[in-house]
Amino acid sequence: MSISRRSFLKTTATAMAGSAAIPIINNRLFKLKGADMQNYFEREFGISEALCQKALQVALSRGGDFADLYFEHTISNYVILEDGKVNRAYSEVSLGVGIRTVKGDQVGYGFTQELEKESILAAASTSATIANASNNNPNKEIIKLKLENYYPLKRLLTEIPLESKLPLVQGVNDKCFSLSPLVKKVNAGFADEQKRIMIVTSDGVLVEDLLPRSYLYVTVLAEKNGRRERSGWNIGGRRDFSFYTGNIINEISQKAVDRVLVLFEAVQPPAGEIPVVLGPGVTGILLHEAVGHGLEADFNRKKISTYSDMIGKKVAEPEVTIIDDGTNPELLGSINVDDEGTPGQKTILVDKGILSSYMHDKISARFYKVKPTGNGRRESYQHYVQPRMRNTYMLGGSASPEEVIKSVEKGIYVEDVSNGQVKIGEGDFAFYVSQGKMIENGKLTAPIKDINIMGNGPKMLANITMVGNDLQMYQGGGGACGKGGQSVPVGFGLPTVLVKSMTVGGVK
Amino acid sequence: MNNKLLELAEWTIKTAKNAGADDCRVTINGERFVEISYRERKPENIKEASTKSLYIEIFKNGKYSGQTTSDLRKEALSNFISNAVRMTDLLAKDPYRSLPDKKYYGSIENIDLELYDEKIKSINPEDRHKLVQTIEDACLSVGGSKVISVEAGTYDSSFEMVMMTSNGFSGYQNGTVLYAYAGMTARDEGDRRPNGYDYALVMKKSELPNPIDIGRNAAKRTLDLFGGKKISSQKLPIIIENRVVPRILNGFISAMYGRSIQQKQSFLVDKKNQRIGSEKFTLIDDPFIKGSQGSKLFDNDGFASKKRIMIENGILKEYYIDWYYSRKMNCEPTTGSPSNIIIPKGNRSIEEIMRDLGKGILITDFIGGNSNSTTGDFSVGIIGKLFEKGELTQSISEMNIAGNYLEFCQKLIEVGNDPFIYSSQKTPSLVFNDVMVSGV
Numbered sequence: 001m002s003i004s005r006r007s008f009l010k011t012t013a014t015a016m017a018g019s020a021a022i023p024i025i026n027n028r029l030f031k032l033k034g035a036d037m038q039n040y041f042e043r044e045f046g047i048s049e050a051l052c053q054k055a056l057q058v059a060l061s062r063g064g065d066f067a068d069l070y071f072e073h074t075i076s077n078y079v080i081l082e083d084g085k086v087n088r089a090y091s092e093v094s095l096g097v098g099i100r101t102v103k104g105d106q107v108g109y110g111f112t113q114e115l116e117k118e119s120i121l122a123a124a125s126t127s128a129t130i131a132n133a134s135n136n137n138p139n140k141e142i143i144k145l146k147l148e149n150y151y152p153l154k155r156l157l158t159e160i161p162l163e164s165k166l167p168l169v170q171g172v173n174d175k176c177f178s179l180s181p182l183v184k185k186v187n188a189g190f191a192d193e194q195k196r197i198m199i200v201t202s203d204g205v206l207v208e209d210l211l212p213r214s215y216l217y218v219t220v221l222a223e224k225n226g227r228r229e230r231s232g233w234n235i236g237g238r239r240d241f242s243f244y245t246g247n248i249i250n251e252i253s254q255k256a257v258d259r260v261l262v263l264f265e266a267v268q269p270p271a272g273e274i275p276v277v278l279g280p281g282v283t284g285i286l287l288h289e290a291v292g293h294g295l296e297a298d299f300n301r302k303k304i305s306t307y308s309d310m311i312g313k314k315v316a317e318p319e320v321t322i323i324d325d326g327t328n329p330e331l332l333g334s335i336n337v338d339d340e341g342t343p344g345q346k347t348i349l350v351d352k353g354i355l356s357s358y359m360h361d362k363i364s365a366r367f368y369k370v371k372p373t374g375n376g377r378r379e380s381y382q383h384y385v386q387p388r389m390r391n392t393y394m395l396g397g398s399a400s401p402e403e404v405i406k407s408v409e410k411g412i413y414v415e416d417v418s419n420g421q422v423k424i425g426e427g428d429f430a431f432y433v434s435q436g437k438m439i440e441n442g443k444l445t446a447p448i449k450d451i452n453i454m455g456n457g458p459k460m461l462a463n464i465t466m467v468g469n470d471l472q473m474y475q476g477g478g479g480a481c482g483k484g485g486q487s488v489p490v491g492f493g494l495p496t497v498l499v500k501s502m503t504v505g506g507v508k
Numbered sequence: 509m510n511n512k513l514l515e516l517a518e519w520t521i522k523t524a525k526n527a528g529a530d531d532c533r534v535t536i537n538g539e540r541f542v543e544i545s546y547r548e549r550k551p552e553n554i555k556e557a558s559t560k561s562l563y564i565e566i567f568k569n570g571k572y573s574g575q576t577t578s579d580l581r582k583e584a585l586s587n588f589i590s591n592a593v594r595m596t597d598l599l600a601k602d603p604y605r606s607l608p609d610k611k612y613y614g615s616i617e618n619i620d621l622e623l624y625d626e627k628i629k630s631i632n633p634e635d636r637h638k639l640v641q642t643i644e645d646a647c648l649s650v651g652g653s654k655v656i657s658v659e660a661g662t663y664d665s666s667f668e669m670v671m672m673t674s675n676g677f678s679g680y681q682n683g684t685v686l687y688a689y690a691g692m693t694a695r696d697e698g699d700r701r702p703n704g705y706d707y708a709l710v711m712k713k714s715e716l717p718n719p720i721d722i723g724r725n726a727a728k729r730t731l732d733l734f735g736g737k738k739i740s741s742q743k744l745p746i747i748i749e750n751r752v753v754p755r756i757l758n759g760f761i762s763a764m765y766g767r768s769i770q771q772k773q774s775f776l777v778d779k780k781n782q783r784i785g786s787e788k789f790t791l792i793d794d795p796f797i798k799g800s801q802g803s804k805l806f807d808n809d810g811f812a813s814k815k816r817i818m819i820e821n822g823i824l825k826e827y828y829i830d831w832y833y834s835r836k837m838n839c840e841p842t843t844g845s846p847s848n849i850i851i852p853k854g855n856r857s858i859e860e861i862m863r864d865l866g867k868g869i870l871i872t873d874f875i876g877g878n879s880n881s882t883t884g885d886f887s888v889g890i891i892g893k894l895f896e897k898g899e900l901t902q903s904i905s906e907m908n909i910a911g912n913y914l915e916f917c918q919k920l921i922e923v924g925n926d927p928f929i930y931s932s933q934k935t936p937s938l939v940f941n942d943v944m945v946s947g948v
Binding site for chain 2: 079082083085086087088089090091092093094095096105106107108109110111112113123126129130162163166184185187219221223227228229230271272273302303304305306382384418419420421422423424425426427428429430431432434449450451452454455456458503504505506507
């Protein structure tokens, strides 16, 4: 239920904590070894190839161009610590199949939570109604697609007992309190999700994947001279549980406490247009908002995007190369296969300053007569596919980060960003800086916080005049991007970058 | 009343208690919806489905967990519940966690909130397509040659919910929703393609405005964005248009939650019965408005609904405190979350107010931004119009307002006479004086 073509992004773990019940289920039914990753839906729910064929036939019974089935079984768990104890836990099981029929650029969609034959066929006939002609037939043969695995697991997340997760969360709590007497409250949690999908397409492809996702987070509240400040940190991704070691506990705790204490020194930045240096890592949200969304092919196919006539044209300085990539090991936006059966891959969006490709799903790829780029994604079986980002980042350039900062006489240095938004057609975007520093005479000085920075995507891209050699990918586990009412996990990264001018929203 | 849902809830409670739970609360939701959208005068998306889900909260030996599933087959559910009870046992004890004391359930008012309309439930495909076509046509005709793309659509749903506890609470609510919208992207000068939209969301079909108006307004609101640019940074009066007030207000309301107060993540800690805004700032939580989205007879704890003045003439009167945080803070609970938010309307239209103010900015939308509930600081991008001598003169974009809620709410000088009716937050336009607006 979307109001308009707005997109927003949040990286905070607490965004998840706000929504009702998410994630503790440890189900003995799902004890599987590596070798039996395949045929999951057949084994567990009796979904046969013949049933899939029948459903696809019904989906195309009124003449769609193609159809697909998206089976999903997701188990998510979430344990929370408040006031010193891990004293609440949530879990969710989600199971269903979504059926899509496509006719040109028109989409019919039905889904069911019951994996019985009658329910599946009823959902298929709902999706068929988008077309209005004589029937079409799915491919008679189904080929099983083999995939690369960018997020291999040693153990299924559903096999990790709750007892193993509790010490992580308790450990972060205890560590944070030990780091500073100013720490007054700690909220921490561990969330994990294991999503199994099977996609069957009318052109005869069957593919299965298992997508893990987890993160450990903390928010810390500190008090000093009657003032309170709050900050936090989280680390995660498509990780095996063995990733969460004592070192990770220490890193998260140290970062969170350092980040909250510095806020007591924060000053207000000047309002207005000034140079902005983006530090490496999470600041990649800027790319996501300012450039990424505008390059999703549906916005261009409909001529809504400000980039819709720009393929092959210069959009940035030659030092700027921007990539959207599903193949980074264990990052949040990595996918072995997209949600319509196109294998995970890497797409160069801006090649040395020249706009080289949009991000496509099957519908836009047919429109532009190119191959799909593996960007067809959806939130769940309840949603149809849209072109979406995966991990979006800019390659490193030639300058050292110190040189970039030194080049600015007076400006803002951005260290952490919590969320952003873009208006696709105007290209106007904003992102919220939760932490940063002033730059004065080429040096980082007083800390700043809670400022919205605004700009215009194409102008900002052209205004990137220096690119550092220190590309960092965001290692958090809570990043989710919203578009058209659907939320999907995404990653991003950026080297230190100088943008000549942006609007900083201060009060002075 | 749906007996099947009630029976399932009863069965779930019995099964949980047999599995070892001391107490439990179960909430079952069911929905049937249809969603369609049009572009270029043909359907772009059609989606139709039914969903259901069961949420069970388990209380065992001072321990607590909550579990959701969509698989309501009794055998699967029975396994799910016994797993959930076992899992709960592994958590730490929490002395504040329990079902509410029964006396707090009170007695649920016997009134019809008019949330259910058979006329929405029985909309047929032909009517639905006709409605969307009418909206699309109206938008296209006003947009004319400027149109790049128009999208129009509807979403209609009928839903029901049962909540039941093992200590004697039982509640049921059903309802219908009809949502209709249009969005337009148009060709401005240069390469700007402004996008504007309009919508209505109602629970009774008779309250839907003329669909032609939805289409026309979407086009008009888009054309109004033409020529957007930033002006120099300065202090000005601002008017926040009724429909977008919640974007600013929500940061304030999140600081009123019991959890925010108890965890000290709120700038409103220790501010009860103190001045937190100007005389003009009054905020009422009213769960009994007929046909409004936020209306309810009981809350998530099962407490019978009550109308509450949360902020009165600038004085903070209440927090949103549920049962759990009331126990943690050793105070009386109110209710855990807002129902309908009402800011009592003023006497004048925004046109009259603009004439009076002379120069200022009418904010019609926000972009990006966020707020820090711990300190009350906020910063957000604004989109709208500059007005001079009472007349709208220049579209603005890429600009920003920032401040601290406690100072900002002191600057509220007037409330418009135009509460936005298509939301549970029925906020009129709000006028603030002397706000730093940053641009060039």
